[in-house]
Amino acid sequence: MTRSTPNIDRSERTFTVVLAISGGFIVLLLIGIMVTLFFNSLPAIREFGAGFFIGKTWNAAAETFGALPFLVGTLVTSFLALLISVPFSLAIALFLGEYYREGAVSGFLRSAVEVLAGIPSVIYGLWGLFLLMPAVRYIEMKLGVAPQGVGILTSSLILAIMIIPFAASIGREVITFVPGDLKEAAYSLGATRFEVVRNIVVPYARSGIIAGILLSLGRAIGETMAVTMLIGNSNFLPTSIFSPANTMASVIANEFAEATGVTSASLIYLALVLFFVTMLVNIAGTWVIQKLTVESSREVT
Amino acid sequence: MINSFLRTVSFTVIALVAVLGIAGHAPAADMELLGAGATFPQPLYSKMFDAYYQQYKVKINYQGIGSGGGINQLIKKTVDFGGTDAFMTEKELKSAGAPVLHVPTCLGAVVLAYNLPGNPKLNFTSDTIAEIFLGTITKWNDPKIAAANPKTALPNLAISPVHRADSSGTTFIFTEYLAKTNDAWKQKIGLGKSVNWPAGSIGQKGNPGVAGYVKQTPGAIGYVELLYAVQNKMPYGNVKNKAGKFIEPSLKSVTAAANIPLPDDTNKSLTNTDAAAGYPISSFTWLIFYKEQNYGVKTRERAEALAKLLMWMVGNGQRYVEPLQYAPLSKEAAEKSVKLIRSMTYNGAPLLK
Amino acid sequence: MHDNVRARLAKDTIFKGIVCLFAFVSLLPLFLILYYITRNGIAVINWEFLTSLPRPTGETGGGVFNAIVGTLVLIVLSGALSIPCGIAAGVYLAEHQAGKLGNAIRLSVVVLQGTPSIVIGIIAYLWIVGPLKTFSAFSGGIALAVMMLPVIVKTTEETLKLVPYHLKEASLALGVPYYRTMLKVVLPSGMSGILTGILLSVARITGETAPLLFTAFGNQFMNVNIFKPIDSLPYRIFYYAMSPYPEWHSFAWGASFILVVLTLSLNLVARGISAKWKIQY
Numbered sequence: 001m002t003r004s005t006p007n008i009d010r011s012e013r014t015f016t017v018v019l020a021i022s023g024g025f026i027v028l029l030l031i032g033i034m035v036t037l038f039f040n041s042l043p044a045i046r047e048f049g050a051g052f053f054i055g056k057t058w059n060a061a062a063e064t065f066g067a068l069p070f071l072v073g074t075l076v077t078s079f080l081a082l083l084i085s086v087p088f089s090l091a092i093a094l095f096l097g098e099y100y101r102e103g104a105v106s107g108f109l110r111s112a113v114e115v116l117a118g119i120p121s122v123i124y125g126l127w128g129l130f131l132l133m134p135a136v137r138y139i140e141m142k143l144g145v146a147p148q149g150v151g152i153l154t155s156s157l158i159l160a161i162m163i164i165p166f167a168a169s170i171g172r173e174v175i176t177f178v179p180g181d182l183k184e185a186a187y188s189l190g191a192t193r194f195e196v197v198r199n200i201v202v203p204y205a206r207s208g209i210i211a212g213i214l215l216s217l218g219r220a221i222g223e224t225m226a227v228t229m230l231i232g233n234s235n236f237l238p239t240s241i242f243s244p245a246n247t248m249a250s251v252i253a254n255e256f257a258e259a260t261g262v263t264s265a266s267l268i269y270l271a272l273v274l275f276f277v278t279m280l281v282n283i284a285g286t287w288v289i290q291k292l293t294v295e296s297s298r299e300v301t
Numbered sequence: 302m303i304n305s306f307l308r309t310v311s312f313t314v315i316a317l318v319a320v321l322g323i324a325g326h327a328p329a330a331d332m333e334l335l336g337a338g339a340t341f342p343q344p345l346y347s348k349m350f351d352a353y354y355q356q357y358k359v360k361i362n363y364q365g366i367g368s369g370g371g372i373n374q375l376i377k378k379t380v381d382f383g384g385t386d387a388f389m390t391e392k393e394l395k396s397a398g399a400p401v402l403h404v405p406t407c408l409g410a411v412v413l414a415y416n417l418p419g420n421p422k423l424n425f426t427s428d429t430i431a432e433i434f435l436g437t438i439t440k441w442n443d444p445k446i447a448a449a450n451p452k453t454a455l456p457n458l459a460i461s462p463v464h465r466a467d468s469s470g471t472t473f474i475f476t477e478y479l480a481k482t483n484d485a486w487k488q489k490i491g492l493g494k495s496v497n498w499p500a501g502s503i504g505q506k507g508n509p510g511v512a513g514y515v516k517q518t519p520g521a522i523g524y525v526e527l528l529y530a531v532q533n534k535m536p537y538g539n540v541k542n543k544a545g546k547f548i549e550p551s552l553k554s555v556t557a558a559a560n561i562p563l564p565d566d567t568n569k570s571l572t573n574t575d576a577a578a579g580y581p582i583s584s585f586t587w588l589i590f591y592k593e594q595n596y597g598v599k600t601r602e603r604a605e606a607l608a609k610l611l612m613w614m615v616g617n618g619q620r621y622v623e624p625l626q627y628a629p630l631s632k633e634a635a636e637k638s639v640k641l642i643r644s645m646t647y648n649g650a651p652l653l654k
Numbered sequence: 655m656h657d658n659v660r661a662r663l664a665k666d667t668i669f670k671g672i673v674c675l676f677a678f679v680s681l682l683p684l685f686l687i688l689y690y691i692t693r694n695g696i697a698v699i700n701w702e703f704l705t706s707l708p709r710p711t712g713e714t715g716g717g718v719f720n721a722i723v724g725t726l727v728l729i730v731l732s733g734a735l736s737i738p739c740g741i742a743a744g745v746y747l748a749e750h751q752a753g754k755l756g757n758a759i760r761l762s763v764v765v766l767q768g769t770p771s772i773v774i775g776i777i778a779y780l781w782i783v784g785p786l787k788t789f790s791a792f793s794g795g796i797a798l799a800v801m802m803l804p805v806i807v808k809t810t811e812e813t814l815k816l817v818p819y820h821l822k823e824a825s826l827a828l829g830v831p832y833y834r835t836m837l838k839v840v841l842p843s844g845m846s847g848i849l850t851g852i853l854l855s856v857a858r859i860t861g862e863t864a865p866l867l868f869t870a871f872g873n874q875f876m877n878v879n880i881f882k883p884i885d886s887l888p889y890r891i892f893y894y895a896m897s898p899y900p901e902w903h904s905f906a907w908g909a910s911f912i913l914v915v916l917t918l919s920l921n922l923v924a925r926g927i928s929a930k931w932k933i934q935y
Contacts, residue, residue, distance in 0.1 A: 022746060029762070036777055037773070088677070118857060126891060148518060222773070253864060282765060506896060
C-alpha cells in the first residue's frame, strides 16, 4: 500500500513500451540488414545490374563479376542434396509419424535425428574431408574421372545428410496430424497400410511435407562451412557432378576478407541475393505450415 | 522457487556482463598487436611471435588470411600490420590514403608439391608448369613431363592442379614467374594475387589448405612455400632456371637468387633470377604498416610496440628463420629494413629514438 | 482375386520394409560421425589439451584452452545481448496476437531465422568491425546474438501462449498491476519453456563458424577482452581441419569432441528442463 497509483502507471507504461520497443527492434534489425546489404552492394549493382545474374566470369583481377557460376553451383548442390535426402527424410517421417509412433525404437530414432540436427556444420565439413572425400575419390577412380574428391557431388552428399533432420521432423508432425477417422474409414474398406499411406496419409500431409522440403532447401542454400571445405572452390560453371564449383555462400567465405572496392561490393551483392532467396524460400515454407495449421484447426471445430 | 531462479539467472547475466565490461576496459596488462595476411611465412611468424611473447610479454596475434586479405585489412585499418609476399600495387598504395612501408622479414621459395605413388623427385620447366596449370597437360605420363624426367617412370594418372582460392602473395610470385617465362600464360592468365584460373582447377584456402589437399589427393599438384612441403614430407620438384639448370629449392638456392642490390623501399622481384645457382620462384615476404602511426584508435604505446617488434624481427628474430627452411635477410636487406622502421613517425615525429 | 490380395499385401510388406530400411540407413552417417569424433577425439583429449595454448606451426603438443574460453565468452556475450530483448519481444507477441507490429515482428523472426550465417557475419563486419577498426569478440557476439534472437522470441511466444488465461485473469482481478502480473505470474510459469528456448538457441550458435570468420577472427593467445579478437572452438576446428599436419587433424577431432559434447549436453539439459518443469499453475 506504500506505492502510489501514478508510480504504478509509470511502471506500467515503461513495461509496455519496453516490450514494444524490443519487438520493434527486431523489425528494425531486419530492415537494417537489408538496407546495409543494399547500400554496400550499390557500386556493384550500378556497374553490373541484372547482367550480374547471367555473367559467367568472376575475375577479381579484371574486376568483371558475374554470379552465374555461383547461382548454378548453389542451385545444383541444393537440389541434388534434396533429391538424395527426400527418400530418407520421408522414410523417417513415415516411420515416426505413421508406423511406429511410440516405443523404444522410435524414441531412439527420434533422438538420433535430433542429434544429427545438432551437430555443427564445421564438424560435418571435417568429417567430410576425412571420410566422404576419400569415398568420392574412390568412385572417381573407378569411373576414370580425375580423382579430386571434392566438388559438387561431395558437397551435395554432406548437405543431404545435414538437411535430413529438418524435412523429417516437419514431415513427422504433419503425418501425425492426419485424422484417424480418415485412415480408419479406408481400413474398414479393406485398404492395406501401404494404400492408406499412399492414398490418405501422403496426400493429406502433402503441403506439410512440401513445407519441410522448402525449409530444408533454405538451409541447404545458405549452408557455408561444410560446403566451403568440400566444394573445391572453382569460379567456373560446373561441367559435371564431379566438377569443383563454388556456391554463393562459399565464395563469400573465401573472398570477403580480402575484397576491396567493386569486388567487395559484388560479394555483398551476392550476399543480398542469397539473403532474398533464402527469405523467399523460408517465407513460402512457413506460409504453407501456417495455412496448414489454420486448416486443420478449422476442421476440428 | 522459480522466482528465485529467475532472479539468479538475471543476476548471473548482469554479473557476467559487468565482468566482461571491466575486462574490456581495464588497461591491458599485456600489450597485444593484431596482424593478418600471408600464409607463406606463417609458420615462421607463429614461431617468432611465440618466442617474442616468452621474452617480452607482448602478444602478437597473426591470422593467415592470405596476402590480399592482409593488404585489405591494413587499408581498412582493422589490423596493426599486414603480411604480404607481393609488394602492394600502385592502386593499393593509392587507396591506402597515406604512405605504407614494406619491411622484408625473410625469403622463401614457392615449390611445386605433388602427390604421386613412390614420391619421385621430378624436374619441371616453366613450360610444363604453365601447361599443367593451364590444363593442357592433363596426365602425369605426358611426354613433355617425361622429357625432363627420363629416369622416372610416370604413372598414367590424371593431374589435378590446385590453386589458391584466396587472394594470395604466393599466387602472385608463382604467376609472375610464369608470366615472365611463358607467353601463353602471360596472355591467357597474366599475373596477380588472384587470377582467373582455368576451369576444373581446385581452389584451396591458404598455403596450409593447398598443402593439405595435395597431401590427400593422388595426382594433385599445388604451389606452396618450401616449408609446407618439407614439414609434410611431400615431394617437390626441381625447376629449370634461366641459366638452364634444374635447381632444387632450398635455403641455399633461394639465398643465391636474393644476392642482388635492393632499392630503398625493398621492392624487388626475385623470380626468374639470373643467378646460375638461384631457384627461379623465390621471393621476399614483407610486413606492411602505415608510416604515420597516429591514426584511428592507435596509441603511442601501441605504435612503439609495433616498431620494437619489427626491429626485433629483422634483427635478433632472424635466428628463427633458417631452422624453418626460410632464407634470412642479407646484411644489406636488414640495414635497409632498419632504416625503414626508423622512418616510422607518430604525429610527424620519429617513433624510435 | 486371392492373387490380387496377396499382391497388395506383398506390396504393403515391401513398402514397410523400405520405409524401415531407409529410416535406419539415414542413421548411418550419424553413427559414422559420432564414431569418428569419439574414436579420434578421445585419443587426444588429456589435461594438456584442455589447459594449454596452441603451439607454433609444426611443433608438437599444445591445446585448445583459449578456444574453449573464447567459445564460453562468446556464448555469454551473445546471450547477454539477445536474451533480454528476445524475451521481451516474445512477451509482446504473446500479448498481441494480431496487429500490424505483431505481424511485422513475426515475419521478421521467420526471415531472421532463415538468414544464412555467412550473411550475418558480413553484417557484423560492416556494422562493428569496420567502425571500431578492429576485429573483436564483441563483433562476433553481435553476429551470434542476431542468430539467437529468433529462436528465443519464438519459443517465448509459444510458451506464453500455453500459459492458461485464467491465471492472468486471477492475478489482474486481485488488483495486481499488469506489468507485475506479467513479470511475477505469467513469465515464471512459462520459465521452463523460455529456458529451453535459450538453451536451444545457445546450442545453435555454439558451433557456428561462418559468422566468426570476419568478426571474432581467431587468436592463438588467451584473451578475455571482448574488444580484441578471440578464438573459438569451431574456428579452431576449421583452422586445424584445413591444415596439412596430422597432429592438427587429431586436434580438430579433439576440439570437435568437446564441441559436440557441449552442444549435445545443452540439448539434453533443455529437454530435461522442458520435461521436468511443465507449465505450472
